[in-house]
Amino acid sequence: MRNANPARETGDDFRSLRQARGRRHTLGRAGLYLLATVMALWVLAPIYLITITAFSPRDVVREYPKQVIPREFSVESMDFFVNSTGVLGSLWNSVLVALITLVLSTIIGAPAGYALARFAFKGRDPYRLVILSTRAFPIVILSIPLAVTFLTWGIYDSIYAVALMHTALAMPFTVLITSSIFVSVPHDLEEAALTLGCTPLQAFLRVVMPLALPGLAAASIFTFVLSWNEVFAAVILTLQERTLPAHVLGVLTSSPPHFRFAAAWFMLAPSLIFIFLIRRYLLGLWGRISR
Amino acid sequence: MANIELRGITKIFDKKVRAVNDVSLTIADQEFMVLLGPSGCGKTTLMRMIAGLEYPEAGRIVIGGGDVTDLPPRKRNISMVFQSYAVFPHLTVFDNIAFGLKMNKTGKAEIVRRTEEAAELVQLSPYLERYSAQLSGGQRQRVAVARAIVMEPAVLLMDEPLSNLDALLRLNFRAELKRLVAELKTTTIYVTHDQVEAMSLGDRIAVMRDGKIVQCGTPMEVYERPATEFIGGFIGSPPMNFLKVRLERVDGELRAMLGSHGLPAPAMLADHADRDLLLGIRAENIEATPVDGVASQDGLVSKTLVVELLGAQMLVTGEIDGQGIKVLVRADAPIKPGVDLLLHPELDKLRWFDAESRNEIVVS
Amino acid sequence: MANRAKWTPYLLLLPSAVYLAVFFAAPMAQAFGLAFQDTDNNWSLDSWRIMFSDASFNEALRTTLVLIVVIIPIQFVLAMSMALVVNAKLKFSGLWLYIYAIPLGISELAAGIIWYAVFTQQGWLNSFLQGLGVVERPFIFLSYENQGWLIFAIVLAEAWRATSIVMVILVAGLQGIPRDYLEAADVFGASSWQKVTRVILPLLRPSLQVALILRIILAFQAFAVIIAIAGQALTVLPAEAYRWYQDYRDPHVAAAYASLILFLSIASTILVLWLVPTREEQLG
Numbered sequence: 001m002r003n004a005n006p007a008r009e010t011g012d013d014f015r016s017l018r019q020a021r022g023r024r025h026t027l028g029r030a031g032l033y034l035l036a037t038v039m040a041l042w043v044l045a046p047i048y049l050i051t052i053t054a055f056s057p058r059d060v061v062r063e064y065p066k067q068v069i070p071r072e073f074s075v076e077s078m079d080f081f082v083n084s085t086g087v088l089g090s091l092w093n094s095v096l097v098a099l100i101t102l103v104l105s106t107i108i109g110a111p112a113g114y115a116l117a118r119f120a121f122k123g124r125d126p127y128r129l130v131i132l133s134t135r136a137f138p139i140v141i142l143s144i145p146l147a148v149t150f151l152t153w154g155i156y157d158s159i160y161a162v163a164l165m166h167t168a169l170a171m172p173f174t175v176l177i178t179s180s181i182f183v184s185v186p187h188d189l190e191e192a193a194l195t196l197g198c199t200p201l202q203a204f205l206r207v208v209m210p211l212a213l214p215g216l217a218a219a220s221i222f223t224f225v226l227s228w229n230e231v232f233a234a235v236i237l238t239l240q241e242r243t244l245p246a247h248v249l250g251v252l253t254s255s256p257p258h259f260r261f262a263a264a265w266f267m268l269a270p271s272l273i274f275i276f277l278i279r280r281y282l283l284g285l286w287g288r289i290s291r
Numbered sequence: 292m293a294n295i296e297l298r299g300i301t302k303i304f305d306k307k308v309r310a311v312n313d314v315s316l317t318i319a320d321q322e323f324m325v326l327l328g329p330s331g332c333g334k335t336t337l338m339r340m341i342a343g344l345e346y347p348e349a350g351r352i353v354i355g356g357g358d359v360t361d362l363p364p365r366k367r368n369i370s371m372v373f374q375s376y377a378v379f380p381h382l383t384v385f386d387n388i389a390f391g392l393k394m395n396k397t398g399k400a401e402i403v404r405r406t407e408e409a410a411e412l413v414q415l416s417p418y419l420e421r422y423s424a425q426l427s428g429g430q431r432q433r434v435a436v437a438r439a440i441v442m443e444p445a446v447l448l449m450d451e452p453l454s455n456l457d458a459l460l461r462l463n464f465r466a467e468l469k470r471l472v473a474e475l476k477t478t479t480i481y482v483t484h485d486q487v488e489a490m491s492l493g494d495r496i497a498v499m500r501d502g503k504i505v506q507c508g509t510p511m512e513v514y515e516r517p518a519t520e521f522i523g524g525f526i527g528s529p530p531m532n533f534l535k536v537r538l539e540r541v542d543g544e545l546r547a548m549l550g551s552h553g554l555p556a557p558a559m560l561a562d563h564a565d566r567d568l569l570l571g572i573r574a575e576n577i578e579a580t581p582v583d584g585v586a587s588q589d590g591l592v593s594k595t596l597v598v599e600l601l602g603a604q605m606l607v608t609g610e611i612d613g614q615g616i617k618v619l620v621r622a623d624a625p626i627k628p629g630v631d632l633l634l635h636p637e638l639d640k641l642r643w644f645d646a647e648s649r650n651e652i653v654v655s
Numbered sequence: 656m657a658n659r660a661k662w663t664p665y666l667l668l669l670p671s672a673v674y675l676a677v678f679f680a681a682p683m684a685q686a687f688g689l690a691f692q693d694t695d696n697n698w699s700l701d702s703w704r705i706m707f708s709d710a711s712f713n714e715a716l717r718t719t720l721v722l723i724v725v726i727i728p729i730q731f732v733l734a735m736s737m738a739l740v741v742n743a744k745l746k747f748s749g750l751w752l753y754i755y756a757i758p759l760g761i762s763e764l765a766a767g768i769i770w771y772a773v774f775t776q777q778g779w780l781n782s783f784l785q786g787l788g789v790v791e792r793p794f795i796f797l798s799y800e801n802q803g804w805l806i807f808a809i810v811l812a813e814a815w816r817a818t819s820i821v822m823v824i825l826v827a828g829l830q831g832i833p834r835d836y837l838e839a840a841d842v843f844g845a846s847s848w849q850k851v852t853r854v855i856l857p858l859l860r861p862s863l864q865v866a867l868i869l870r871i872i873l874a875f876q877a878f879a880v881i882i883a884i885a886g887q888a889l890t891v892l893p894a895e896a897y898r899w900y901q902d903y904r905d906p907h908v909a910a911a912y913a914s915l916i917l918f919l920s921i922a923s924t925i926l927v928l929w930l931v932p933t934r935e936e937q938l939g
Binding site for chain 1: 342370395438442
């Protein structure tokens with residue numbers, strides 16, 4: 001469009017106008033890069049600061065004023081944090097809770113996601129709406145009655161209590177995400193497998209699963225992070241058998257600074273790795289489930 | 292090898308839409324049957340029911356003498372080529388073709404032999420290790436065909452297999468497909484909305500509209516004797532001409548009058564005298580000569596509006612008494628827009644249709 | 656076979672429906688039960704009376720609302736800028752998206768501690784300010800006396816952590832806008848600013864609506880970030896629910912707090928739907 005009918009018709013005026021526009025365009029591009037960089041620094045700077053703090057020796061952590069360029073690498077703070085009472089236990093609990101949550105919500109949620117993706121049936125849209133609307137309900141309102149219930153069931157203050165609660169939070173997301181993943185596997189492929197001698201289950205396992213696997217893995221990581229980060233339900237539902245965030249929150253006010261900073265970094269690091277792993281699915285995961 | 296019998300098949304979607312409405316059809320062993328119709332006519336739904344991907348609300352499907360109506364696809368001894376090709380993207384060409392054989396627990400050596408044979412048949416041998424993403428549209432199409440024929444099914448089903456190819460590829464592959472199916476001698480059902488494909492491939496064509504089969508016959512029958520105005524208009528390019536005429540007795544003879552001109556009409560139409568009829572005539576069955584002052588009794592006079600050169604022939608669009616007509620003439624005919632033409636249709640190619648029902652009135 | 660196929664989807668849905676009934680619907684009902692009953696299971700409004708007359712209640716409610724009102728606009732401006740940058744087809748567009756999305760995976764608690772490290776008395780902010788000569792000795796930002804600074808620190812932490820969700824939703828929405836519209840706007844000589852306000856924002860309405868609802872609901876639950884930064888110096892509604900359950904062992908009042916949060920969440924969802932209607936709702 002812009003290149004149609006060059007200067008010949010409209011003469012020099014047009015050319016200079018185009019040059020001016022081009023200059024403004026370049027300027028605009030530079031401005032965009034500047035804005036992009038500033039916002040990137042805004043996101044990255046705090047992560048950098050906590051990282052150099054977490055890996056400084058204890059006396060450097062206490063030092064004031066602080067230096068932006070780290071002088072000495074040390075795992076002293078990290079060592080102190082990991083070996084503090086309750087940290088390793090709660091770390092193990094966190095991993096277990098996240099894994100149980102991941103397995104439970106996939107086993108229970110993925111079939112529903114498949115049903116929503118593949119079948120046209122009565123009640124499909126209402127069910128979808130119910131799943132969507134669960135987002136409107138705060139964790140707070142579920143945690144307190146569930147704590148009371150789990151007390152009577154005898155699983156209060158156990159990783160199972162937290163995992164069951166986290167599954168209730170994660171499962172609606174799993175349903176919606178898996179549904180959109182299964183939708184993206186063409187139905188034709190499944191039908192082709194049926195005509196080539198597969199039972200419906202075989203068609204699912206041999207054709208749908210391999211194609212859905214990357215997406216499902218991303219969804220699983222998403223669920224894992226959700227559980228790994230959750231703290232309110234975890235502190236309500238446990239006293240001793242804490243998850244890592246719940247433990248850190250519980251001892252926070254009575255802990256020295258280098259404990260806190262090492263803890264923050266420790267909770268942050270897996271999330272960074274996971275987000276990196278699922279970076280190609282970020283838009284899919286969040287974009288789709290918000291439709 | 293098997294014949295197919297469809298008895299009163301009905302498919303209803305959403306409790307009200309009759310996608311397929313009481314269709315019965317018998318397809319002979321080794322026959323190539325084309326289901327032809329505009330989109331939404333129910334042809335694909337009918338094929339999917341034969342494949343077992345949909346289940347009819349009423350009717351029975353019999354393949355090779357066995358009732359398969361309630362069987363899943365894998366127990367019907369059919370293979371299907373999908374419009375989208377449905378080539379598995381996570382498998383190589385070899386594994387795609389061998390997929391069905393593996394599911395049937397065929398022996399390893401035989402899988403290799405038959406897969407390579409099938410690949411050879413569709414000229415895919417050099418590409419066996421490639422994945423779908425590394426193939427062109429035409430090659431994917433071949434994978435889909437090889438994957439279906441390697442199963443040596445009793446019935447081969449093809450759902451618009453050429454519609455996603457570009458024009459030239461489609462032309463080449465059509466001929467290849469015809470050769471392949473003739474060699475295999477498998478009973479084949481082929482769904483398409485392209486009447487040229489239907490004409491060139493089918494032993495018989497079943498024309499569908501609104502969930503029903505409106506005509507079933509050889510390509511020549513369907514082309515020459517369309518059972519309804521719709522079929523005449525749908526099949527052939529250009530479509531059949533339809534002129535509204537009035538049947539009158541002139542000097543004791545039946546004539547189909549169009550304005551002041553007329554054509555002789557067969558005596559069998561006597562019952563319809565003094566009534567309106569639709570006259571159908573194909574563009575290539577009309578002889579056209581420029582009017583040179585001599586008024587003729589037999590024949591129609593049309594005013595030329597548009598002239599389109601098609602290569603070997605020329606398509607003339609004209610107007611008779613306010614009604615459009617298309618005529619195919621020699622490419623070098625001296626015809627220009629504005630010229631009046633005298634049209635002489637071949638009388639034995641005239642087809643007569645009831646003006647109300649739009650069905651053919653058979654006169655011979 | 657035909658009949659079996661009809662039941663398949665319901666069988667597949669069943670486990671999730673049962674799970675949601677047991678772990679979502681039932682606790683919800685139970686929460687109201689707890690909130691409206693006394694310790695002897697008699698219907699009463701005692702819990703609500705205790706909650707409303709509690710010394711911390713007003714502060715908790717006020718802080719929660721103030722945080723939402725201040726944080727949400729900041730987040731949306733920031734998220735919109737990030738989304739437009741990501742969508743502007745700069746070099747390394749994948750990298751920009753990834754960087755802006757990093758906080759998606761960061762927990763409230765970790766974010767709170769990170770910003771505590773910035774604002775604490777011997778923290779990074781004081782180090783910078785002193786380096787620049789703005790202050791002579793470390794200023795105590797995070798104390799009960801400096802409520803404004805406490806709020807400011809929390810606002811920054813939340814803007815830092817929770818903008819990503821909004822950004823990703825907006826980017827997904829932007830990518831759903833056909834390029835034709837923007838090119839049409841180009842042809843008619845629209846400036847970049849006009850393109851944003853006249854074309855993009857109206858078309859982005861559904862995404863904005865979703866993001867807004869999601870953010871507000873999550874903001875009502877903000878909890879760990881406040882404890883990490885302000886400790887006991889500031890309180891919010893979820894922190895009170897936690898305190899009543901954990902410290903005072905009174906699930907009834909805690910449930911009353913929880914119910915109040917739910918009520919406020921639903922009320923603001925309705926408010927958003929009313930204030931930011933999407934096209935269909937405007938027509939219908």
